[in-house]
Amino acid sequence: MTLDRRSFLKLLAAGAGAAGLPMIGNAAEIMPKKGRRVIVIGGGYGGSIAAKYIRMQDKTIEVVLIERNKQYISCPFSNHLLAGYIKDLSSLTIGYDKLAKNHGIKMVYDEVTAIDPAAKTVVTKGGTLSYDKLVVSPGIDFRTEEIEGYDDKTADIMPHAWKAGPQTILLRKQLESMADGGTVILTAPLAPFRCPPGPYERVAMVADYLKKNKPKSKVILLDANPDIVSKPTLFKKGWEMYAGLVEYRPAAKVTGVNTAAMSVTVEGIDEVKGNVINLVPAQRATALVGSAGLIGEDKKWCTVNPTTFESTLHKDVYVIGDSSNAGAMPKSGYSANSEGKICATNIVAAMNGKELIEMSGINTCYSFLSHDEAISVAGIYAVKDGKIVGVPNSGGISKLDYSDAKLEAKYANSWLKNILTEMSS
Amino acid sequence: MSKKWSTLAIALGALAMSSATFAAPSPEMLANACAGCHGTNGGSAGDTMPSLAAQSEAAFVDAMMKFKSGERSSTIMGRLAKGYSDADIKAMAGFFGKQKLHIANQMVDKKKVALGAKLQEKNCSRCHLEEGKEGKDDTPVMAAQWLPYMQIQMELYASGARKMPDKMAEKVKALSKDELDALNHFYAAKK
Numbered sequence A: 001m002t003l004d005r006r007s008f009l010k011l012l013a014a015g016a017g018a019a020g021l022p023m024i025g026n027a028a029e030i031m032p033k034k035g036r037r038v039i040v041i042g043g044g045y046g047g048s049i050a051a052k053y054i055r056m057q058d059k060t061i062e063v064v065l066i067e068r069n070k071q072y073i074s075c076p077f078s079n080h081l082l083a084g085y086i087k088d089l090s091s092l093t094i095g096y097d098k099l100a101k102n103h104g105i106k107m108v109y110d111e112v113t114a115i116d117p118a119a120k121t122v123v124t125k126g127g128t129l130s131y132d133k134l135v136v137s138p139g140i141d142f143r144t145e146e147i148e149g150y151d152d153k154t155a156d157i158m159p160h161a162w163k164a165g166p167q168t169i170l171l172r173k174q175l176e177s178m179a180d181g182g183t184v185i186l187t188a189p190l191a192p193f194r195c196p197p198g199p200y201e202r203v204a205m206v207a208d209y210l211k212k213n214k215p216k217s218k219v220i221l222l223d224a225n226p227d228i229v230s231k232p233t234l235f236k237k238g239w240e241m242y243a244g245l246v247e248y249r250p251a252a253k254v255t256g257v258n259t260a261a262m263s264v265t266v267e268g269i270d271e272v273k274g275n276v277i278n279l280v281p282a283q284r285a286t287a288l289v290g291s292a293g294l295i296g297e298d299k300k301w302c303t304v305n306p307t308t309f310e311s312t313l314h315k316d317v318y319v320i321g322d323s324s325n326a327g328a329m330p331k332s333g334y335s336a337n338s339e340g341k342i343c344a345t346n347i348v349a350a351m352n353g354k355e356l357i358e359m360s361g362i363n364t365c366y367s368f369l370s371h372d373e374a375i376s377v378a379g380i381y382a383v384k385d386g387k388i389v390g391v392p393n394s395g396g397i398s399k400l401d402y403s404d405a406k407l408e409a410k411y412a413n414s415w416l417k418n419i420l421t422e423m424s425s
Numbered sequence B: 001m002s003k004k005w006s007t008l009a010i011a012l013g014a015l016a017m018s019s020a021t022f023a024a025p026s027p028e029m030l031a032n033a034c035a036g037c038h039g040t041n042g043g044s045a046g047d048t049m050p051s052l053a054a055q056s057e058a059a060f061v062d063a064m065m066k067f068k069s070g071e072r073s074s075t076i077m078g079r080l081a082k083g084y085s086d087a088d089i090k091a092m093a094g095f096f097g098k099q100k101l102h103i104a105n106q107m108v109d110k111k112k113v114a115l116g117a118k119l120q121e122k123n124c125s126r127c128h129l130e131e132g133k134e135g136k137d138d139t140p141v142m143a144a145q146w147l148p149y150m151q152i153q154m155e156l157y158a159s160g161a162r163k164m165p166d167k168m169a170e171k172v173k174a175l176s177k178d179e180l181d182a183l184n185h186f187y188a189a190k191k
């Protein structure tokens, strides 16, 4: 345990989290705590929802939401930019003003540099804040150290585009400037990673762009996994509309990178060259939760009580979204949304001395294959024997004959609208 | 520091192991999970996704049971409904039923609304009571529902992909496409 944390800290020696720890106690309090307070770190798919649903259920609890950015850009539908279905990311960008106003959430736009679970304080660049309960939903960091040759500049040349924003725009620009006949390399890291269907949807989006604009080109997916991680039958069939443009290589884990040569090393096999390379490294919970001692034995994800999402390592700290290990619930925006509500409900119960409530969660992910065709996966989740599992005989994927694909694309557009509206108002 | 961390971690680990008991999922716990698609408290912001707020409890239960059995065709609700017990479904029906009707901010064609008003009286009002504001048994509330959602449903009915009650089919089949669209506009415009 001790060794694990020490090695994790060493790994993150340059990270803000570790560097911030000595600050505890010195920095000034930003807002002195008057009553019961919950702090939420991260205003993404998980955090914004946890903050909102606590306030919806109990207006006597003060909720402070700390987020580094004034605007949030959604990863869901960001692959649409690569295909050219959207011209920019404005339809995927939301702010916090309405959310804060409608629910009386106090916004702090700042970078959290450390969490002290013993002192129950959060340290930001601007000062400290104390809490009664803390919800953490910071998303993911990349395990770039597992790729030889990866450095600070790599993502500027081989974008991951796995956090929506400038990285997504960079990848789109690279596709635009590539000559016809070029090769686009996409990569998928070993599972579990953020958005299991994401890399496979991205194949279709890039292929659609190539088909329409650069038909002599091709897109290769180097997948570290032995097979497509999500909806394999549906994706394979879906890619058929891009026959000749798509090449899928399973069990092709990228272990090294050479930006000068525009190539990646695939474990045990060879160098693969590309004109555009979308390198998505393997992932873990963020450095912040790592340095706060919230990461479990696997050294990657936060271990939580499956019913409440309270950390099993530190009391009164809850981890939701991609950073947590939520058993069978995949790392998706829908899961993070659902977890935010489960966590909020049990925090409100706990703070009012009421009995805690069994969780009931949902995940669904829509993936597009073309501008008007989509497929989906759905699951309902409950706790059994101390673990989050899928409710038997429920959930699953779209009809294999594709008969619903056009209809599902219409519903998917409304899904995005609803989930972003949930987060922003 | 490491020592302090690890002792604390062990103590808490033991704490987490102790078998806690939890109350069964509340109606809110169950229903909140649906809001990612259907909107907070069932008020949909997406025009193809139906609002569930203020839906009649009986019609809600009927729809969910038919999704579950496959009697009502669906793209995704069949897969989802199978994850809930009959009691869960009743609990969610209660939750959505008591929400305020969600008035979607949508454009309707006034002429179509006027035509729909005339047509509904004769063709639909026997079952869709109070101009769609009230549900009865398996008949859902349709007032203020999203127009694109209802247009999709009408197309599914017309193609036979979604089965409609025989008595409703008699009426629907006697009407033209434009007349049916006028009816959709009429119900969408109700508040």
Ligand SMILES: Cc1cc2nc3c(=O)[nH]c(=O)nc-3n(C[C@H](O)[C@H](O)[C@H](O)COP(=O)(O)OP(=O)(O)OC[C@H]3O[C@@H](n4cnc5c(N)ncnc54)[C@H](O)[C@@H]3O)c2cc1C
Binding pocket: A041, A042, A043, A044, A045, A046, A047, A066, A067, A068, A069, A072, A074, A075, A076, A077, A078, A079, A110, A111, A112, A113, A137, A138, A139, A140, A161, A162, A163, A164, A194, A195, A198, A286, A288, A320, A321, A322, A323, A331, A332, A333, A334, A335, A336, A364, A365, A366, A367
């Ligand atoms: C290409 C792609 C497509 C996807 N498509 C889908 C989809 O269709 N459906 C779906 O359900 N999911 C999809 N996902 C997955 C989804 O984006 C994530 O699972 C989801 O964002 C996780 O939510 P979160 O709250 O854990 O993290 P995030 O949404 O990333 O939010 C984290 C927030 O915390 C803030 N933050 C982090 N650290 C700090 C700090 N130290 N101080 C202050 N603020 C901080 C960040 O700025 C950010 O706003 C997709 C992902 C990708 C990459």
